Amino acid sequence: MKAPSAPRRAPPRRLERRFPSPTFLGILLVALALLLSTGSDACEEPPEFEAMELIGIPKTYYEVGEEVNYRCKKGYFYVPPLATYTFCEKNHSWFPVTDTPCFRNTCPYVKDPANGQALLVNGTLAWGFQIHYSCQPGYYLIGEPVAHCELKGEEALWSSKPAICERILCPPPPKIENGRHTFSDVEVFHYLEAVTYSCDPIPGPDEYSVVGESTLYCASHQKWSSDAPECKVVKCPFPVVTNGKQISGFAKKYSYKATVMFECDKGFYLNGSDTIFCGGNSTWEPSMPTCPKVPTPSTAKPLSPSVSGPKPTHPKKPPVSNYPDAWVIALIVIIAILAVAVIVVGLYRLLQRKKKGKLQCHKYSHVMLEHPHGGLPHKGEY
Ligand SMILES: *[C@@H]1O[C@H](CO)[C@@H](O)[C@H](O)[C@H]1NC(C)=O
Ligand SMILES: *[C@@H]1O[C@H](CO)[C@@H](O)[C@H](O)[C@H]1NC(C)=O
Ligand SMILES: *[C@@H]1O[C@H](CO)[C@@H](O)[C@H](O)[C@H]1NC(C)=O
Numbered sequence: 001m002k003a004p005s006a007p008r009r010a011p012p013r014r015l016e017r018r019f020p021s022p023t024f025l026g027i028l029l030v031a032l033a034l035l036l037s038t039g040s041d042a043c044e045e046p047p048e049f050e051a052m053e054l055i056g057i058p059k060t061y062y063e064v065g066e067e068v069n070y071r072c073k074k075g076y077f078y079v080p081p082l083a084t085y086t087f088c089e090k091n092h093s094w095f096p097v098t099d100t101p102c103f104r105n106t107c108p109y110v111k112d113p114a115n116g117q118a119l120l121v122n123g124t125l126a127w128g129f130q131i132h133y134s135c136q137p138g139y140y141l142i143g144e145p146v147a148h149c150e151l152k153g154e155e156a157l158w159s160s161k162p163a164i165c166e167r168i169l170c171p172p173p174p175k176i177e178n179g180r181h182t183f184s185d186v187e188v189f190h191y192l193e194a195v196t197y198s199c200d201p202i203p204g205p206d207e208y209s210v211v212g213e214s215t216l217y218c219a220s221h222q223k224w225s226s227d228a229p230e231c232k233v234v235k236c237p238f239p240v241v242t243n244g245k246q247i248s249g250f251a252k253k254y255s256y257k258a259t260v261m262f263e264c265d266k267g268f269y270l271n272g273s274d275t276i277f278c279g280g281n282s283t284w285e286p287s288m289p290t291c292p293k294v295p296t297p298s299t300a301k302p303l304s305p306s307v308s309g310p311k312p313t314h315p316k317k318p319p320v321s322n323y324p325d326a327w328v329i330a331l332i333v334i335i336a337i338l339a340v341a342v343i344v345v346g347l348y349r350l351l352q353r354k355k356k357g358k359l360q361c362h363k364y365s366h367v368m369l370e371h372p373h374g375g376l377p378h379k380g381e382y
């Protein structure tokens, strides 16, 4: 049942590729060729090697049992007993197939230089590899530190002459003004030999300071570990920080490397380093810090912020800030007093008028009785 089902599935796929592409045809042809070749008693071209080359002209077809011979390529040499030939086997492969009997030519052997080492970093003197030269401590290398073994024609040769190691020597270190160094009578210094500088004494209150490294040593050939120091009078200005104070390193005068520390007053913060030292140029290093004011929150009217601030018990500010309030209250009180006064005066006048009015009534009545030309009777006259 399996056999019929397979062809039934196959035709639709083949219909899709009714016209095979040229690459498909190519693959088919190659497969055919392979089939034919494996089917026949033949070997293909013998293998190529890095170190060996075929003797004679290679053929495209070799019969089983046929032998091909190789020889070492230029720059390689043969080491017995391994074979430099191979046979076309019955299974259509070449055997033996290896180029191990051919070795690269080697560069001349190099000895370690005196007081140094020549290191075969790749473990071989063969061309294409390198050798590294180095010297023992106290010696320096003259020549190329790396030599390459290179193939020149058929010969393997080093790219540079062998390096040598020479003893590290230093001339006497520099003389300095107003100072001296130890071992001043020595003409030649060896590796790591050191001298120490000191400054001459001077009369007076000031003295020279050794500015820079006081000890130098012969670090490499003709090179001291650093520049010579200087002998200088170093006096830094008295350290004063506005709105701050010095908290350590108190002295009458501040000479080289004197170190002081600062602190800012309350309400001021430190801008810069709290610790500074007197540098070789008679300036404080790093530069003197400053104590700027701690900024208050900058709202339009700092009434509530000053109350809600960290120090609400500040004695000066609240009266100043409350002043407008007192003024307004005073004004209101004055206005109130004035108003009361006006009302009182008004009432008084009103009462007075009323009294007057009654008196006049009495007068008029009196007048009315006495004079016929009184006020009220007047009207009645018309
Ligand atoms: C071919 O035969 C040789 C011995 O005749 C054998 O060493 C080799 O492994 C075989 N090669 C393959 C690819 O089977
Ligand atoms: C030889 O050794 C050096 C150092 O390890 C390495 O840099 C270099 O690539 C090696 N050369 C070869 C050809 O392997
Ligand atoms: C802090 O110090 C630096 C350098 O001294 C200065 O440029 C800067 O203006 C200072 N800042 C304040 C807020 O004072």
Ligand SMILES: *[C@@H]1O[C@H](CO)[C@@H](O)[C@H](O)[C@H]1NC(C)=O
Residues within 6 Å of the ligand: 279, 280, 281
């Ligand atoms: C001292 O001043 C010199 C010359 O102005 C300058 O080259 C040097 O860097 C300064 N040294 C220090 C430690 O500031």
